[in-house]
Amino acid sequence: MTDMETPTGGAWAAPTNSADDRRRVYLAIVFCLLSMSSVQFGAALSTPVMQELGPFGTTWLRLCFAAVALMLFVRPPLLSYGKQQWFAAAALGTAMATMTLCFFAAIERIPLGLAVAIDFLGPLTVATIFGGGGWRLLCPAVAAAGVLCLSWDGSAWVGDTLGVLFALGAAAGWGSYIVLMKQAGQQFTGLEGLSVSLLFAALVATPFGLHKAALGLSPELALMTGLLALLVPLLPYALEFVALRWMKASAFGILMSLEPAIGAGAGFIVLGQALTPSQMLGVALVITASAAGTMSSQT
Numbered sequence: 001m002t003d004m005e006t007p008t009g010g011a012w013a014a015p016t017n018s019a020d021d022r023r024r025v026y027l028a029i030v031f032c033l034l035s036m037s038s039v040q041f042g043a044a045l046s047t048p049v050m051q052e053l054g055p056f057g058t059t060w061l062r063l064c065f066a067a068v069a070l071m072l073f074v075r076p077p078l079l080s081y082g083k084q085q086w087f088a089a090a091a092l093g094t095a096m097a098t099m100t101l102c103f104f105a106a107i108e109r110i111p112l113g114l115a116v117a118i119d120f121l122g123p124l125t126v127a128t129i130f131g132g133g134g135w136r137l138l139c140p141a142v143a144a145a146g147v148l149c150l151s152w153d154g155s156a157w158v159g160d161t162l163g164v165l166f167a168l169g170a171a172a173g174w175g176s177y178i179v180l181m182k183q184a185g186q187q188f189t190g191l192e193g194l195s196v197s198l199l200f201a202a203l204v205a206t207p208f209g210l211h212k213a214a215l216g217l218s219p220e221l222a223l224m225t226g227l228l229a230l231l232v233p234l235l236p237y238a239l240e241f242v243a244l245r246w247m248k249a250s251a252f253g254i255l256m257s258l259e260p261a262i263g264a265g266a267g268f269i270v271l272g273q274a275l276t277p278s279q280m281l282g283v284a285l286v287i288t289a290s291a292a293g294t295m296s297s298q299t
Helices: 019-044 045-076 083-107 113-118 121-131 134-151 161-187 194-216 218-248 249-256 260-272 277-298
Strands: none
Touching: 019 045, 019 083, 019 113, 019 218, 019 249, 045 083, 045 161, 045 194, 045 218, 045 277, 083 113, 083 194, 113 121, 113 134, 113 161, 113 260, 121 134, 121 161, 121 277, 134 249, 134 277, 161 194, 194 218, 260 277
């Protein structure tokens, strides 16, 4: 659903301390917050469409709309790409499709805050692995404890086993996406890599979503899904792409650690999914582990 994958240094390094650059950093922070809100509220608002088209049908249509819109905007020179570029885009698109299909299947079965927390185990694990050993290895354990707190509402375990498995699949997809996005970023310029990867993501999702979408699609649902595609993934990708030009990846990763809290807030505001005190503690543990793991991997 967001990308913590951008390499540090070079074009991605933090700007100097001029007044103009400081304003850009502050604006980048706003962009990150808007991106996370767009993802989580877009996921929460997808519930009515998913009830009609199912999570796979909704996700497939969303990816198709996003791919077509970005293709028209970027106009990538498809005939000029080599084998390595096509392979990088195909691998990234597969990871994106896996991440998105599993995430929306998960939130159909378990609360949004819990799904986001489990999903975050993917980038956290990658950050911990690439950050080295030592105390950093405790970060996934702390996050796992937070997930357990979120899974218990004080009287019973929330959600179901299949929903948790889908969320773990989304986490694996997000972790793969982080690694593959860095590689694709070295093969393409600008938004070309994202544009071609989204095309592959839509193609990979077709066997899962085309049949479901065809069964219940109507002009109203198509319009609603197209609007939702602006919230996820087009707007977040665009905001993060600009934000990462103006701030360090480490600062970006720490900001993205707020996403489980925003997911829990969106679940409460849109879906009425309130949190118990122990679940609030779970959100805090996931945020703490994610921030610590990301910060340590970037230093």
